Amino acid sequence: MNTQIRANQISEANHLIIGGCDAISLAKEFGTPLVVYDVAQIKQQFQDFQEVFQENAVDYAVSYASKAFANTAMYQLVQKMNGHIDVVSAGEIQLALHAGFSASQMTFHGNNKSREELTLAVKAGIGVIALDNFHEIDLLHQILAEQQRSVDVLLRITPGISAHTHEYIQTGQVDSKFGFDLESGQVDQALQKALQEPNMNVLGIHAHIGSQIFELAGFEGASEKLVDLAARWQREYDFETQVLNVGGGFGIRYVSDDQPLAPQDFVATIIQTIKKRTRTLGLRTPAIWIEPGRSIVGPAGYTLYTVGARKDVPGIRSYLAVDGGMGDNIRPALYGAAYEAVLANKPEAPASEIVRIAGKYCESGDILIQEQAIPETKPGDIIAVLNTGAYGYSMASNYNLNVKPAIVFAEGGRATLVTRRERIEDIERLDFNLDGSQRS
Numbered sequence: 001m002n003t004q005i006r007a008n009q010i011s012e013a014n015h016l017i018i019g020g021c022d023a024i025s026l027a028k029e030f031g032t033p034l035v036v037y038d039v040a041q042i043k044q045q046f047q048d049f050q051e052v053f054q055e056n057a058v059d060y061a062v063s064y065a066s067k068a069f070a071n072t073a074m075y076q077l078v079q080k081m082n083g084h085i086d087v088v089s090a091g092e093i094q095l096a097l098h099a100g101f102s103a104s105q106m107t108f109h110g111n112n113k114s115r116e117e118l119t120l121a122v123k124a125g126i127g128v129i130a131l132d133n134f135h136e137i138d139l140l141h142q143i144l145a146e147q148q149r150s151v152d153v154l155l156r157i158t159p160g161i162s163a164h165t166h167e168y169i170q171t172g173q174v175d176s177k178f179g180f181d182l183e184s185g186q187v188d189q190a191l192q193k194a195l196q197e198p199n200m201n202v203l204g205i206h207a208h209i210g211s212q213i214f215e216l217a218g219f220e221g222a223s224e225k226l227v228d229l230a231a232r233w234q235r236e237y238d239f240e241t242q243v244l245n246v247g248g249g250f251g252i253r254y255v256s257d258d259q260p261l262a263p264q265d266f267v268a269t270i271i272q273t274i275k276k277r278t279r280t281l282g283l284r285t286p287a288i289w290i291e292p293g294r295s296i297v298g299p300a301g302y303t304l305y306t307v308g309a310r311k312d313v314p315g316i317r318s319y320l321a322v323d324g325g326m327g328d329n330i331r332p333a334l335y336g337a338a339y340e341a342v343l344a345n346k347p348e349a350p351a352s353e354i355v356r357i358a359g360k361y362c363e364s365g366d367i368l369i370q371e372q373a374i375p376e377t378k379p380g381d382i383i384a385v386l387n388t389g390a391y392g393y394s395m396a397s398n399y400n401l402n403v404k405p406a407i408v409f410a411e412g413g414r415a416t417l418v419t420r421r422e423r424i425e426d427i428e429r430l431d432f433n434l435d436g437s438q439r440s
């Protein structure tokens, strides 16, 4: 059996259980492809993060990076967990606001926030804006003057730390589109500029060094650099850093061979590094904020697919096609990301062959899993791809005019439909006739 499945996830009927619900019943009731979240697992990860801060007696915020997965129910769940959120677009801000999420608990990120987005954020009373570039400082200056409002800001810096992960998702190195560069002194110019703005209250510094990181070293290095910068700013500008936001990026287990630390262990190291360094440099320990996305929702998510066609290429391999693919999970095609799957209607059955699990999209690269050991399957069987909770649905597309899947939250044996499956009418609603007239 796949070692990522716990013994209590197998039902008496030998079906996969997610959040106390039988995966096969979920597939029947809601159709496939279906994204299912184990809500208790999300809550547990949130609590584990919060506890590590409480045990270390530091001020903190656990700010869920909602780009990993955002819908109304998720925002409401984070609010219930007393979390903050990281938002990166007008869409995320509006959905969160409509979900009842407090604007004051949001941090607005992005390397090219528009005037409209910044205006929306300011009007809503956003908690923090993470300033990313000089143009944004000017834009925000105008908006705050027009609105006669003020706002708390963080300065996002690129600390020059290159985390050991896939290069497309590194953001902490010097050659990055995000944030003010530390080495060249841009960060000092940014601080001076922001401090001159009467309507911007500079809370502190932000850095996000990458994603799916397995090593502690990058976080230790970044934490030290942040404290060193805070100490220098205290000396040179008499500026006291109240918040150090170290971003997210804590690696998770996607396949059985992955052996990441528990996400909260990364955070314990970050806290200890910051505490030690501030003590050495005679600074007050600031509040420490983190922005985990993947580690909160990734392992809690499963995607259920129905097995369809099979192609056996003699002497080469067999392709098993499912009813979803790169439209609901682009990560394998985009990053070569690896996943594992289990046969949800027989998770304990021993594997009898190795197949390539292909999606249904018109791209040869639409492969969900390159090599999956699996028991014998037949059309109609349900397979569950594991750990699909982060950057799957949130990066979903309508490629080939396939509709996006439904999402179910499963907890204690209860399944709640939290996002309905798209219908072609949802897509058609945006279209007009060739002559520009409304469709009937």
Ligand SMILES: Cc1ncc(COP(=O)(O)O)c(C=O)c1O
Pocket (backbone or CB within 6 Å): 065, 068, 086, 109, 171, 208, 210, 211, 212, 247, 248, 249, 250, 291, 292, 293, 294, 295, 390
């Ligand atoms: C600024 C910022 N914070 C947090 C995150 C979340 O990262 P992860 O999902 O790897 O924890 C990202 C991801 O890109 C990010 O850009």
